[in-house]
Each structure stands twice: as C-alpha cells, then as structure tokens.
Amino acid sequence: MPIEFRKKPGIVAYLTAGDPDLATTRDIALAAIDNGADVIELGVPFSDPLADGPVIQRASERSVAQGTTLTDVLGIAKELRAARPACGLVLFSYLNPVVRMGMKTFCAKAAEAGADGVLLTDMIVEEGGEYLEAMHVHKLAPIFLAAPTSPDARLKAIAAASQGFVYAISRVGITGTQQNVAGDAAELVSRLRKFTKLPIAVGFGISNAEHVKAVGEFADAAIIGSALVALIEKSDPAEAPAAVGRFIAGLRG
Amino acid sequence: MSTSDVVNSPSAAVAGRFGIYGGRYVPETLMAALEELEVAYAQAKDDPAFQAELSDLLHHYCGRPTPLYFAKRLSEQLGGAKIYLKREDLLHTGAHKINNALGQGLLARRMGKQRIIAETGAGQHGVATATVCALFGLECVIYMGEEDMRRQELNVYRMRLLGAEVRGVSAGSATLKDAISEAMRDWVTNVRTTYYILGSALGAHPYPTMVRDFHRVISLEAKAQMLEQEGKLPTAIVACVGGGSNAIGAFYEFLPDANVQLIGVEAGGRGTALGQHAARFQKIGGGVPGVLQGTYSYVLQDDAGQISLTHSVSAGLDYASVGPEHAMLHDSGRASYVSCSDDAALKATVTLARTEGILPALESAHAVAEAIRLAPTMAKTDVLMVNLSGRGDKDMGILARELDLKGAGANADRV
Numbered sequence: 001m002p003i004e005f006r007k008k009p010g011i012v013a014y015l016t017a018g019d020p021d022l023a024t025t026r027d028i029a030l031a032a033i034d035n036g037a038d039v040i041e042l043g044v045p046f047s048d049p050l051a052d053g054p055v056i057q058r059a060s061e062r063s064v065a066q067g068t069t070l071t072d073v074l075g076i077a078k079e080l081r082a083a084r085p086a087c088g089l090v091l092f093s094y095l096n097p098v099v100r101m102g103m104k105t106f107c108a109k110a111a112e113a114g115a116d117g118v119l120l121t122d123m124i125v126e127e128g129g130e131y132l133e134a135m136h137v138h139k140l141a142p143i144f145l146a147a148p149t150s151p152d153a154r155l156k157a158i159a160a161a162s163q164g165f166v167y168a169i170s171r172v173g174i175t176g177t178q179q180n181v182a183g184d185a186a187e188l189v190s191r192l193r194k195f196t197k198l199p200i201a202v203g204f205g206i207s208n209a210e211h212v213k214a215v216g217e218f219a220d221a222a223i224i225g226s227a228l229v230a231l232i233e234k235s236d237p238a239e240a241p242a243a244v245g246r247f248i249a250g251l252r253g
Numbered sequence: 254m255s256t257s258d259v260v261n262s263p264s265a266a267v268a269g270r271f272g273i274y275g276g277r278y279v280p281e282t283l284m285a286a287l288e289e290l291e292v293a294y295a296q297a298k299d300d301p302a303f304q305a306e307l308s309d310l311l312h313h314y315c316g317r318p319t320p321l322y323f324a325k326r327l328s329e330q331l332g333g334a335k336i337y338l339k340r341e342d343l344l345h346t347g348a349h350k351i352n353n354a355l356g357q358g359l360l361a362r363r364m365g366k367q368r369i370i371a372e373t374g375a376g377q378h379g380v381a382t383a384t385v386c387a388l389f390g391l392e393c394v395i396y397m398g399e400e401d402m403r404r405q406e407l408n409v410y411r412m413r414l415l416g417a418e419v420r421g422v423s424a425g426s427a428t429l430k431d432a433i434s435e436a437m438r439d440w441v442t443n444v445r446t447t448y449y450i451l452g453s454a455l456g457a458h459p460y461p462t463m464v465r466d467f468h469r470v471i472s473l474e475a476k477a478q479m480l481e482q483e484g485k486l487p488t489a490i491v492a493c494v495g496g497g498s499n500a501i502g503a504f505y506e507f508l509p510d511a512n513v514q515l516i517g518v519e520a521g522g523r524g525t526a527l528g529q530h531a532a533r534f535q536k537i538g539g540g541v542p543g544v545l546q547g548t549y550s551y552v553l554q555d556d557a558g559q560i561s562l563t564h565s566v567s568a569g570l571d572y573a574s575v576g577p578e579h580a581m582l583h584d585s586g587r588a589s590y591v592s593c594s595d596d597a598a599l600k601a602t603v604t605l606a607r608t609e610g611i612l613p614a615l616e617s618a619h620a621v622a623e624a625i626r627l628a629p630t631m632a633k634t635d636v637l638m639v640n641l642s643g644r645g646d647k648d649m650g651i652l653a654r655e656l657d658l659k660g661a662g663a664n665a666d667r668v
Binding site (some may be wrong): 046047048049050051053057059061064069070071094095096097098100101121122124125126127144145146147148149150151154158169173174250 | 276277278279280281284288424430431437438441442444541542543544545546552554555556560
C-alpha cells in the first residue's frame with residue numbers, strides 16, 4: 001500500500017479531474033507529485049457536490065459540463081499510476097456516480113487502474129457494508145472522514161473502518177480556504193489518536209505554508225484542495241502544471 | 254421479511270430503511286446532528302405534551318381537520334366515480350406543508366435551536382416555515398432556486414413579509430434540488446446552532462419517517478371522514494408526488510387496506526426525454542436507483558450518474574429524486590405512479606376552477622388531472638379521493654401567462 005508520508009508533514013493534493021481538462025489534470029498531478037505531494041486525491045466531478053464550497057463546486061460544474069465521467073477519471077488514474085508508481089493515489093467521489101457504475105464494478109476498476117484508496121464523501125461508516133467488502137476484496141484502502149462534531153464512539157468506528165489514513169475535517173463547514181486553521185482540528189486529531197495508529201491527515205481550509213506548518217505540529221499530513229483548485233481556475237491551462245508545482249514546492253516552507 | 258410484508262405494516266419502517274431505499278448518505282459533519290434529531294424526535298413522538306401542543310395548534314391555528322368535500326358538479330360532469338377532495342388547500346398558509354413545518358418547528362424549539370433553515374420549491378414549505386418561525390420567534394433563512402423565485406414571486410414576498418430571509422440559489426437548474434444542496438451546505442457549516450426543517454419526505458434518516466408522520470394526519474382524518482360520509486373506504490386515492498410528502502400523508506393510513514388503490518402523479522412536464530419532466534418512476538426516460546441528498550431512491554440521472562435537470566410547470570414537483578418510501582411502494586406495487594403533462598395540469602386547473610369554484614395549486618392540479626382521466630373509467634359506485642394538497646393563489650402569475658387570462662371570455666379550451 002503506497003500511501004505513505006515520507007516527509008513530515010505529508011502533503012495530500014486534491015484535484016477535480018477534468019478541470020480544465022483531463023490531460024491538464026494529469027500534467028498537474030505529475031507536477032504536484034514531482035514537487036513533493038505524497039498523495040493525489042483525484043476528484044470525480046459531480047453535479048451536486050453538497051459538501052463542497054464554491055471553488056470546488058465551480059470546478060465540478062466546469063468538468064461535468066465537458067462530459068467528464070467516472071470512467072474518464074479511472075483512465076487518468078491509470079496513466080498516473082503508470083507514470084509515477086510510487087505515489088499515493090486516492091479516488092475521491094460522491095456516491096451517485098459510483099452507485100451508477102455499480103459498487104463492485106467500481107472497486108474492481110479502481111484497483112485495476114492502480115488506485116490505493118477511495119474516499120466517498122457522502123458515505124458514512126454505518127452504510128459501508130457492501131462497499132467495505134468490495135474494497136477489501138480488491139485490497140483498496142477505504143478512507144473515511146472524521147468531523148469535529150463526531151462523538152468519540154463515531155471516531156472509533158471511523159478509525160476502525162479506515163485504512164491508509166484518516167481524513168480529519170479541520171472545522172465544521174464545507175470545503176474552502178480560511179484564514180486560520182481552527183482549534184477544532186487539533187482537538188479532533190488528539191481525540192482520533194486514541195483510536196488509531198494510522199496517519200491522520202487534516203483537510204478543509206488548508207491553503208498555505210503557514211497552515212501546513214501548523215497542521216504538522218499535531219497531525220501527519222495536510223490536505224490541500226480548494227487553494228489548488230482556485231490556483232488552477234485562475235491559471236492559463238498551459239501554465240497550470242508549473243504553477244501548481246511551484247505552489248506545492250513552497251508548502252513545506 | 255419481504256418487501257410486501259413491510260408495506261403491509263405501517264409501523265415496519267425501522268432504522269430509516271424502506272425496503273432497500275432510504276438510509277443515510279451525508280457528510281460526516283451532519284451525523285451527530287442527525288443522531289441528535291433522531292433521539293429528540295423519538296422522545297417528542299412519545300411525549301403526550303408534545304403531541305397535545307401539536308394537535309392544539311393544528312386545530313386552532315391551522316384549521317384542522319380539513320374538510321373532505323364531495324365534488325358533485327365535477328363528478329357529474331365526468332360521469333363516473335364520485336370524486337372527493339381532501340381540502341389541504343384550506344389550511345393556514347394554503348397547503349399541507351404547514352403540518353410538517355409546525356411539527357418540526359415545535360421539535361426545533363424543544364431542542365433549543367434558535368436558528369431555522371429550510372429549502373423551498375414552490376414556496377409553500379418556505380411560507381409554512383417562515384410562518385412557524387414567526388409564531389415561535391425563531392430566526393429563519395429560506396433557500397430557494399432563482400428560477401423558482403421568479404416563478405413563485407408572490408411566495409417570496411410572503412416569506413419576506415413574515416420576517417424570513419430568502420436566499421436565492423443560482424447553481425445548477427436553480428430549482429428545488431439546488432436549494433436543498435445550499436440548505437445542506439448551510440447546515441454543515443452551522444450545524445451546532447441550526448435546525449434544518451426539510452420540507453418533504455426526503456433526505457437522510459430520520460427525515461423521511463418524521464415528515465411522513467407529521468403528514469399522516471391527512472389520511473387519519475380522511476379515513477374517518479370517508480367512513481362517516483360514504484360508509485366505506487375510497488376505491489382509489491390520487492395525490493401528486495414531487496418529494497412525495499402530501500402523497501405519503503394521504504396514503505399512509507390506507508397502506509394496510511389492500512383494496513384501496515394508491516396512485517401517485519408525477520410531473521410529466523413537456524415530454525419523456527430526460528430534462529423535460531420530473532417523472533422518476535416513468536418507464537422510459539425515468540429514474541434509476543441512486544443517491545441524492547442523503548437518501549437512496551429513484552433518481553433522474555445520466556449514464557455516468559450525474560443528476561439530470563428536470564422540468565415542470567409546478568415548482569413543487571420539479572425535483573430529480575423522490576421520497577424513499579415511495580420508491581418502496583413503487584417496487585412492491587402497493588402504489589402505482591403515473592405522470593401528467595404540464596398542459597393536462599393547466600387544463601385541470603381550469604376545469605376544477607369552473608366546475609367547483611376551487612383553484613388548485615399547479616402541483617395539486619396534477620392529481621386533479623389524473624382524477625379527471627380516471628373517474629369516467631370507474632363505476633358510479635366507486636369513490637375517488639383526490640388529495641388537494643394546496644391552493645393556486647401562488648400560481649396566478651404563471652396561470653395568467655400560460656392561459657392568457659386578459660380577455661373576458663373563457664380560454665379554457667386553449668389549454
């Protein structure tokens with residue numbers, strides 16, 4: 001399982017696949033890996049991304065409008081795996097595209113494409129039966145989210161069902177950048193620590209080197225999403241990979 | 254237990270599942286709130302004081318029981334079954350939506366939440382929620398698609414007059430689905446202080462069960478009224494189905510009565526192509542099971558699982574998914590689901606207005622249209638009950654445009 005954080009803190013880079021187009025997403029992912037990202041979270045665009053803020057929502061809309069499908073995203077995953085065998089690769093999706101493909105078919109195809117793990121943002125541990133079985137069969141890591149509002153009993157179940165890493169949501173809310181990493185995050189990570197030896201990655205609102213450093217003091221990795229997507233949104237597609245590369249390289253200060 | 258066993262037992266919906274449908278598919282941040290809500294609702298449901306206050310308000314504030322009205326002229330004109338209208342349109346605020354908004358508003362107050370959010374399609378749930386917030390002194394924010402704000406402008410004014418903040422949503426199709434997504438975003442962000450009054454029998458557990466329970470009063474009353482007025486149960490019950498709250502309320506007490514046909518009417522819009530309707534159960538161009546906004550049910554979507562745009566002349570039926578209990582009733586065959594075109598609904602509006610002097614909401618007009626189609630095929634001894642879920646005042650702007658009401662003459666035939 002190559003989900004591994006070699007430097008502290010680790011960097012997880014989220015990209016909405018197909019924004020601005022699939023080939024550029026692949027090049028951006030390569031640039032991110034080559035400049036220090038340990039794990040790429042490849043986002044499947046969805047028409048109704050209700051956990052996401054406006055930045056990722058817009059990226060999803062642009063990608064859906066171009067007709068990007070889950071099958072296309074699996075194709076990009078396969079190319080990335082071939083090009084960079086050692087990097088961590090996680091597929092990130094809302095449930096419906098996966099349910100439409102069929103949970104078992106999806107898990108088989110994700111494994112075949114070389115993904116290491118899967119994160120389904122509207123899948124909670126209690127509903128995970130068929131999903132967890134199929135993930136286990138294909139040796140894929142299920143990654144669940146933990147929220148500051150999750151009581152300890154839920155954190156315990158989330159930690160037990162997760163592999164690869166646990167995704168700790170830094171604050172109550174949707175995705176998007178923020179000024180300061182809230183105190184919620186450190187408290188959540190310390191509560192999670194009681195239940196798992198897995199790495200804990202903190203996401204939602206992590207957008208610069210200062211945030212990454214702050215996260216590194218209490219967690220194993222920082223997840224950068226909206227900040228990257230916003231950078232891609234304002235970059236010329238030809239320049240986006242280089243811009244993302246520079247941004248990632250600067251994150252560890 | 255087979256699906257049909259579940260259907261035959263109204264109390265069998267446990268743990269948020271209706272057969273294979275329902276469940277909880279939400280961001281983890283909301284789980285604590287859903288669990289808190291589930292516990293609070295279970296306690297309130299069994300608390301005689303809560304039920305007494307709800308009953309009292311439903312009676313003195315909202316005007317329950319609503320009449321079961323024999324539509325004599327319409328029945329005679331159609332020449333078949335006797336048609337009865339369950340007059341939810343006569344409730345305070347003009348639709349069945351107040352049953353649920355009041356119930357959840359009481360629950361929110363009991364839970365100590367001072368801020369209420371809701372989504373609305375046609376505006377009736379928004380108006381009902383704004384009304385309840387005014388009554389209980391709670392802060393109120395209503396999300397509404399900008400397309401729906403345009404279509405239902407009068408209800409936007411009503412909500413603002415009642416003190417609610419109406420936030421327009423421009424994403425996606427700018428209709429109900431997008432308003433629900435924005436309301437859920439707000440809830441994810443403000444979950445510690447905010448209660449979300451979901452307006453239909455949709456979303457994650459416990460909402461589909463709770464919303465149904467609050468609308469169950471429709472069929473409880475109707476059953477007793479039918480027995481009193483006709484001495485027997487109806488042959489069939491017809492109700493429009495957007496999310497499906499008025500329909501599940503009208504069906505629920507009749508589920509064990511296998512001889513009572515239950516018919517849900519979806520928005521057939523302009524045609525059967527994806528994007529032209531909101532008929533999730535339609536055989537060709539309809540929905541397939543999937544996950545949207547917290548629940549597993551039939552969803553209008555493309556082959557890649559992207560949610561389809563929808564169309565209906567009635568904003569309240571214009572939704573890509575449907576309440577999970579209806580999905581179960583559909584699969585088991587206990588209820589059947591048909592669709593009605595925009596044109597047929599408009600025409601039914603005119604027919605009911607001119608035979609009975611009752612102006613139905615465009616949503617309810619879908620059910621009326623099915624009754625108009627069905628009644629002549631039935632015997633004179635048959636009884637057809639239509640759940641008239643709301644009144645049409647809110648639709649005057651659309652009706653004026655669609656029916657060309659400027660002239661003095663009758664334009665009904667032009668529909």
